[in-house]
Amino acid sequence: MEELFAQNPFVVGKYLSDKYFCDRSEETAFLRKQMENGRNVALISPRRIGKSGLIQHLFNQPDVKERYHTFFVDIYATTSLNELVYVLGKEIYKQLKPKATAWKEKFFQTIASLRLGAKLDPMSGLPTLDLGLGDIQAPQTTLDEIFTYLNEADKPCIVAIDEFQQIGEYAEKNIEALLRTKIQQCRMAQFIFSGSKRHVMSMMFNSPAKPFYQSAVSMGLKPIPVSIYTDFAVRLFSDNDKRIEPEVVATVWRQYEGYTWFVQMMMNELYALTPAGMTCSAEQIPTATYNIIMTQEISYRELLSNLPPRQKTVLQAIAKEGSARNITSQKFVKKYNLGSASSVQSAVKLLLKSELVTQTDGVWRVYDFFFSQWLATMY
Ligand SMILES: Nc1ncnc2c1ncn2[C@@H]1O[C@H](COP(=O)(O)OP(=O)(O)OP(=O)(O)O)[C@@H](O)[C@H]1O
Ligand SMILES: [Mg+2]
Numbered sequence: 001m002e003e004l005f006a007q008n009p010f011v012v013g014k015y016l017s018d019k020y021f022c023d024r025s026e027e028t029a030f031l032r033k034q035m036e037n038g039r040n041v042a043l044i045s046p047r048r049i050g051k052s053g054l055i056q057h058l059f060n061q062p063d064v065k066e067r068y069h070t071f072f073v074d075i076y077a078t079t080s081l082n083e084l085v086y087v088l089g090k091e092i093y094k095q096l097k098p099k100a101t102a103w104k105e106k107f108f109q110t111i112a113s114l115r116l117g118a119k120l121d122p123m124s125g126l127p128t129l130d131l132g133l134g135d136i137q138a139p140q141t142t143l144d145e146i147f148t149y150l151n152e153a154d155k156p157c158i159v160a161i162d163e164f165q166q167i168g169e170y171a172e173k174n175i176e177a178l179l180r181t182k183i184q185q186c187r188m189a190q191f192i193f194s195g196s197k198r199h200v201m202s203m204m205f206n207s208p209a210k211p212f213y214q215s216a217v218s219m220g221l222k223p224i225p226v227s228i229y230t231d232f233a234v235r236l237f238s239d240n241d242k243r244i245e246p247e248v249v250a251t252v253w254r255q256y257e258g259y260t261w262f263v264q265m266m267m268n269e270l271y272a273l274t275p276a277g278m279t280c281s282a283e284q285i286p287t288a289t290y291n292i293i294m295t296q297e298i299s300y301r302e303l304l305s306n307l308p309p310r311q312k313t314v315l316q317a318i319a320k321e322g323s324a325r326n327i328t329s330q331k332f333v334k335k336y337n338l339g340s341a342s343s344v345q346s347a348v349k350l351l352l353k354s355e356l357v358t359q360t361d362g363v364w365r366v367y368d369f370f371f372s373q374w375l376a377t378m379y
Contacts, residue, residue: 009236010268012261015056022224022232022260024054031058034217035068035158035190040183042164042212043194044201045221046358047367048261051194054221055160069157071095076163080171081139081178086131088146088159089114093129103154110149113142140178147182150189157189164193165200176204180211191216223258226250233267242271243279251282255369262369265292293374300374303356311356313338314347315366318357319375324364 011020031054034041043051052074059070073087089111096104108115117131136142150157167175183191193216195201204212224232230249237244249267256262269288274280293300304312317336318324326332327348328341338344348364351357358367366372 008268008271009240010233010264010271012264012268015053015060017060018057020236021053021057023228024050024057024224027054027219027221028058028061030219031055031192032061032064034219035064038190040191040193040216042201042205042216042218043192043221044198044218045196046198046259047196047355048259049221049223050260051196051221052162053260055162055192055194059158059160064158067155069095069153069155070160071157072160072162074162075166078166079169081143081175082136083133084167084170084175085136085139085142085146086133089136089142090129090131092146092149097128101154103152106152107149110152111142111145113138113145143178143182147186150186153188158192159189160192160194162194163196165195165197165204168200168204177211180215184215223253224260226253226258229253229258229263236267237271237274237280240271241276242274244270244274245279245281248280248282248285251285255285259369265370289370289373293370293378296370297374300371303371308347310339310343311347311351314344315351315356316375318348318364319366319372322365322372322376325362327364 006016006020009020015021031041031043043054045051055072058064059072064070071088071091073084073091075084075087078084078087093107093114096107108118113136114129114131116135117129119128119130120126121128150159167179183189193201193205193212202218204210205214205216205218207213230246230253233249234244234246248270252266252270253263256266266285266288269291270280270284273284273288273291307315313336314327317332317338318327320336324332328344330341333339333341333344348357352359355367356371357364366375
């Protein structure tokens with residue numbers, strides 16, 4: 001296969017190949033082992049650490065590609081069983097389309113309710129699945145058919161359902177129980193459920209009253225260790241006739257607490273700022289930060305303008321602190337003119353719900369580091 005080439009080796013927002021992906025070898029091996037042993041996995045970690053990337057990395061391994069059919073659906077934007085079935089059906093068809101197997105030929109035969117969407121591509125003359133959400137009339141029937149189809153597969157399947165906690169928000173009740181039953185009966189597929197809402201995910205998988213109780217091995221994901229990430233970044237610079245001082249990488253890593261997305265964004269910009277043959281030094285860090293923040297400023301302003309005044313002030317107070325403790329204390333309330341402890345409490349509850357802030361062990365921070373820096377310095 002032709003090797004995928006990146007203009008900037010610090011790839012953000014998509015998975016390209018091993019070459020641009022830092023480590024995660026133990027995590028990949030762990031996932032592989034669970035799959036080989038017929039266990040489902042619940043992958044839980046804070047946002048932007050690299051859950052989706054890890055799953056894609058696993059799916060990209062030659063042995064995994066050889067041994068399994070792999071399917072990846074992100075259900076973050078879905079709100080009903082109908083939509084879940086829609087994305088699942090589309091993904092299965094998309095993955096199988098380039099393959100010439102007898103199993104693929106049975107797709108519309110088994111999943112008869114999707115036959116409506118079977119069209120011939122006017123350009124290529126080849127069959128495609130042109131499905132609208134409205135084409136799914138009875139989602140439970142289609143779901144049954146999809147699982148029947150998976151069970152007829154010619155090799156084992158791995159189905160990754162990203163942002164799995166979302167099913168808790170579906171309009172219909174009992175979706176968890178329904179899915180659990182289907183998944184349990186499915187011999188040919190293993191599942192990876194990933195999600196960032198730790199509390200919701202933990203409840204789903206570790207609470208005896210819930211359908212998914214003990215139906216998956218829980219797996220957390222930590223930041224990539226600083227030394228490993230530093231080696232990776234230094235290598236990507238030098239592969240492209242540039243240099244970076246290792247200490248610069250470590251500084252960036254620490255500044256963003258190892259949260260992969262933010263670190264990668266910074267390295268991408270630092271790489272762009274470094275001419276060929278030159279060395280990137282710590283002096284570039286403020287410029288890189290500023291450049292990134294400026295590209296996001298419009299959306300920050302938009303976000304802020306939609307926020308009620310009280311939440312806005314609390315958000316800015318937390319940003320100014322960086323890591324804020326005791327936010328309902330008199331000292332904090334007074335320092336930032338926040339009215340009362342109870343109004344801080346109600347504002348912060350809403351900010352937490354909309355994922356603008358996070359809280360661990362009593363420490364609050366604005367979830368998006370760049371937004372936080374912008375709020376603290378420019379607003
Ligand atoms: N091991 C890695 N090496 C290099 N880049 C990575 C690695 N893991 C993740 N990334 C990059 O970091 C970004 C965040 O990763 P990813 O989207 O996988 O996180 P996530 O945990 O799924 O986040 P979210 O909860 O927001 O969906 C991605 O844009 C990806 O390109
Ligand atoms: Mg993700």
